[in-house]
Amino acid sequence: MPAPAELKDMTLKELRAARKSMMSGPWKVFIQKQPLEVRRDAAHKAVDIEQAILELENADLAAIRDKLVANETDLLAGVDALARARQNLAQVQMVLEAVGTLLSIAAKIAKFVATA
């Protein structure tokens, strides 16, 4: 017994094959020779098949979309955490630059004291 997901995949595959077959040359040649009622029935069935394909595909994609949306909070937390880690690195650079500036002031003072 196939699992529900397998059953859905198999059904979708069959529906797509049926749609393709109803667009084929052999089908067109065949259906043109049929009485009106048969042609009308075939037209309804072709649209029904297309409708079923869209419904199954939509359900499949919506299920994946819901799971992805459920992941969004964690994903945003990851973006924030990485940005914070990056900021910490930038802060080290700022501290070192400030130390460098301070030291250059100290060097000027030292020269001033030496020549005074």
Next chain:
Amino acid sequence: MKAQDLRRLILPVLAVLATAGCAVGDRTENAGKLADAGVAFADSVPAVIDESFALAVTADSLVLADARSELTEEERSQKLQQQDALLVQRLDVLRDLKQHARLLRSYFIALGALVKSDATSGISDATKNVVDRLSGVGLDLKKKQIAGVAIADVIQPAVEFGVGVYQNVALRHELDQRGHVIERELELERAALAAIGDQMVADKDAQIEHDVRAQLFTEYVSGASLASGWNDRRIAAFRQTIELKSLDAAAAAAENLHQSWIAFVENRLDEAAVLQLLKDVDEMLSLADKLKASG
């Protein structure tokens, strides 16, 4: 401890530091490449999604157009509205998937910004600056040596190593915290693009069947004579069928990105895997470009 003993101790320590530095570099370098591939992947997703919708509408229109002559006006109205409603539903889902791809892109950009941080060179420059300034106030580190090794020569590589270690620790922390979340995320992206790829192949195949193969068939079976170029169109139809496989490129890239992430988290992502990933993402980019051009 004598200077000679100290030197004997320093050399193996420097060797260990150099080796550790390489290991740190490999991990962060791989993270940088993975981040680039992730951004390129996320950038290509919208074009693939847009084309999948265009193909879905085209296949639907062909079915409706074929059925039209056999339906009453009331039936046409009912069926067109019903199909439109389903396509609007599809559009909503696809819009969410595109929006989500932008969030995934932000994650890979943040990852790349951390591991490829220009802070490494910035901090290195700032350290050199501090060493120069210290020389200015009379503490000339350029001339100071410990066990025959100039301090100035050691400080800068040590800071670079420290930054590398920090990046690696931050990366490891992130992977511990969210490695599995991103893994699940990429698995879902793979599933979404596999479903979209299957749909695109089926819709495009139906379109070729309707527009090309059926015409060729009826011309041959019922036509008074065969038009010139019939063989050329027949060859083109076979070629188009073969090209359908290229629509799977997005799913293949998503699968490779997912597997590469798992290998990266487990610290076994090698050069060959990274190259294959970049190749797959490149094929997806080509597909996206091709789809944009045809759209």
